[in-house]
Amino acid sequence: MIEKLLPFFDSLQSVVYMLTDKPFMLFLGCGVTCVAILMASNKVMRNNKALLGLLIVSLCMAIFQVLLSLHENTFKKPTLSDSFYSPLIYVVSYNSLRYAYVQAYGVEPTYNRSSWYDPEDGRSQNWLDVVVYAFPIFFSMGFPIILAVLKTQFSGNYK
Secondary structure, three states: OHHHHHHHHHHHHHHHHHHOOHHHHHHHHHHHHHHHHHHHHOOHHHOHHHHHHHHHHHHHHHHHHHHHHHHHOOOOOOOHHHHHHHHHHHHHHHHHHHHHHHHHHOOOOOOOOOOOEEOOOOEEOOHHHHHHHHHHHHHHHHHHHHHHHHHHHHHOOOO
16 A cells, blocks of 8 residues: 555655745746736736635745745745745735725726726726835835845845
8 A cells, every 4th residue: 555655755755846946936936926916907806705815825825935944944045935925025015005095095996007097997097006006016026135135134144
């Protein structure tokens, strides 16, 4: 019986190795962040079920990054897997700004890339619509870079 399970464990070990490969982790973190950006631009994030699903996935990725940092002792060293924080940063910052926008204006923020008028919502955009959409993108994509700079400065590895 055990002999039959050995190929499964060998393939499982290769999958774990692939998942912890550093370039793959960078692309996975950036890829999930890009999926969240596309969901926001296509107004899917207005759906609470989609938002909850993306929040759970991004929270699991951030927890995985913390556990990986503990395992590899890389809290003070910048790693490519720090991009696993980006989806959580994007989802939290976008929805915080979205909630503030809804409280202030009473409507959902909109972002139409081709004009300042959104035909689906039947209203023109203002600058705060663009800020609600653009700020989380720049913040979440820049967060791993900021984190790498902070880790380098506080670890004493800079000259």
